[in-house]
Amino acid sequence: MISVAEALENVFSLCSPLDTETVPLRESSGRTLAEDAVAKRDQPPFASSAMDGYGVAADHPQIGDSFSVIGESAAGHGYDGPIGAGEAVRIFTGAPVPNGVTRVIIQEDVTRDGDTITVSEDLSENRNIRPLGGDFKIGDRITAPRRLSPQDINLLAAMNIPEVTVHRRPVVALIATGDELVMPGETPGPSQIIASNSFGLAAMIEEAGGVARMLPIAPDDEEMLRQTFALAEGADVILSIGGASVGDHDLVGKVATDLGLDRAFYKVAMRPGKPLMAGKLGGSIMLGLPGNPVSAMVTARLFLLPALAALQGLAPAPAARITTTLLAPVSANGPREHYMRAELTEEGVTPFERQDSSLMSILSRANALLVRAPQDPAREAGDTVEVIRL
Numbered sequence: 081m082i083s084v085a086e087a088l089e090n091v092f093s094l095c096s097p098l099d100t101e102t103v104p105l106r107e108s109s110g111r112t113l114a115e116d117a118v119a120k121r122d123q124p125p126f127a128s129s130a131m132d133g134y135g136v137a138a139d140h141p142q143i144g145d146s147f148s149v150i151g152e153s154a155a156g157h158g159y160d161g162p163i164g165a166g167e168a169v170r171i172f173t174g175a176p177v178p179n180g181v182t183r184v185i186i187q188e189d190v191t192r193d194g195d196t197i198t199v200s201e202d203l204s205e206n207r208n209i210r211p212l213g214g215d216f217k218i219g220d221r222i223t224a225p226r227r228l229s230p231q232d233i234n235l236l237a238a239m240n241i242p243e244v245t246v247h248r249r250p251v252v253a254l255i256a257t258g259d260e261l262v263m264p265g266e267t268p269g270p271s272q273i274i275a276s277n278s279f280g281l282a283a284m285i286e287e288a289g290g291v292a293r294m295l296p297i298a299p300d301d302e303e304m305l306r307q308t309f310a311l312a313e314g315a316d317v318i319l320s321i322g323g324a325s326v327g328d329h330d331l332v333g334k335v336a337t338d339l340g341l342d343r344a345f346y347k348v349a350m351r352p353g354k355p356l357m358a359g360k361l362g363g364s365i366m367l368g369l370p371g372n373p374v375s376a377m378v379t380a381r382l383f384l385l386p387a388l389a390a391l392q393g394l395a396p397a398p399a400a401r402i403t404t405t406l407l408a409p410v411s412a413n414g415p416r417e418h419y420m421r422a423e424l425t426e427e428g429v430t431p432f433e434r435q436d437s438s439l440m441s442i443l444s445r446a447n448a449l450l451v452r453a454p455q456d457p458a459r460e461a462g463d464t465v466e467v468i469r470l
């Protein structure tokens with residue numbers, strides 16, 4: 081049995097960044113930039129007004145100073161002529177600042193009578209002018225690799241970049257195994273349950289930028305399982321669920337080995353998730369997840385998500401941890417790293433009473449995993465602990 085950290089290193093050594101493709105900006109959300117994106121414009125492309133008011137050619141107008149309004153500059157329609165001393169131009173937020181204007185006085189600070197404005201308030205230091213290129217300049221870069229957020233896409237659009245080069249989405253073939261499983265919506269027999277894990281995992285994969293290919297449920301039969309593995313051909317990752325342990329009907333390890341699995345490890349010192357396996361099967365990475373639903377989701381969070389990030393060209397990194405305060409005592413931990421389902425609030429973290437790895441209702445209520453190192457001693461409320469947000 082190897083440690084979680086060693087197992088993760090092993091998984092990373094199976095992952096190299098996938099090839100790249102160019103996609104329209106509208107399809108780039110959550111994708112990982114593979115080449116730097118370079119601004120084609122200055123923003124703003126001209127000095128622009130930050131407020132609605134009047135542009136004047138005066139540095140320190142005082143209460144009582146008057147200006148005659150000679151034109152208008154609106155967003156999308158600038159004012160071409162220059163502005164001289166004693167003159168003002170009506171100006172709106174985002175509009176180009178005409179030549180000669182050195183400050184914009186907000187309209188609340190003047191009174192207007194016909195085409196004459198008079199300063200009525202003490203003016204602030206702020207000139208209310210945004211300089212040309214004050215946000216970004218031609219040639220400024222968004223550097224790869226980077227997972228594109230909505231904020232990044234906003235910036236890319238403003239840079240006039242209509243398409244970006246990103247890493248291909250990793251395709252993950254999901255193989256649920258077990259005679260007991262039927263799909264949601266079907267009528268289960270007396271000994272059957274619903275194959276829920278594939279659905280949670282598919283959602284997780286898609287949220288991480290991958291494509292989930294859900295294969296038919298494989299019954300506990302070597303030949304059928306072999307056939308299902310054949311359907312996974314071409315996937316970047318083959319993700320099996322269940323059949324990983326030591327029972328008579330746990331066939332995944334045997335079938336994958338027969339098919340040529342180059343196994344990197346089997347069994348990790350973690351709870352839940354001990355019977356996790358990983359390796360290379362043909363051109364695919366294989367991750368064999370345990371069937372217990374919490375074990376499957378937790379191992380996917382800890383191993384599959386970092387692998388999907390690495391396949392998309394991001395630097396290999398474990399799930400991020402934060403420190404917080406433990407709000408309830410916990411007993412000493414055993415030899416496996418324990419990922420306890422927990423509720424994280426601003427005050428700290430409270431693990432749930434029931435930690436059995438079959439409990440999907442608890443996992444759904446949890447918003448964090450409290451991480452307990454192997455042999456961690458008993459802890460009191462008030463201790464500092466590490467958690468992974470879910």
Ligand SMILES: Nc1nc2c(c(=O)[nH]1)N[C@H]1C(S)=C(S)[C@@H](COP(=O)(O)OP(=O)(O)OC[C@H]3O[C@@H](n4cnc5c(N)ncnc54)[C@H](O)[C@@H]3O)O[C@H]1N2
Binds near residue numbers: 323327352354
């Ligand atoms: N004698 C031992 N028994 C077990 C050990 C052990 O070390 N010695 N390990 C236990 C641990 S820990 C885990 S975790 C499980 C993992 O077993 P498998 O990966 O072989 O999983 P299955 O036996 O196929 O299923 C376990 C459990 O999960 C349900 N399941 C399976 N697939 C799905 C699915 N797609 N959706 C929803 N639920 C699923 C299945 O019905 C079982 O209830 O082994 C322990 N046993």
Ligand code: MOO
Binds near residue numbers: 350
């Ligand atoms: O290692 Mo198992 O995943 O605890 O139920």
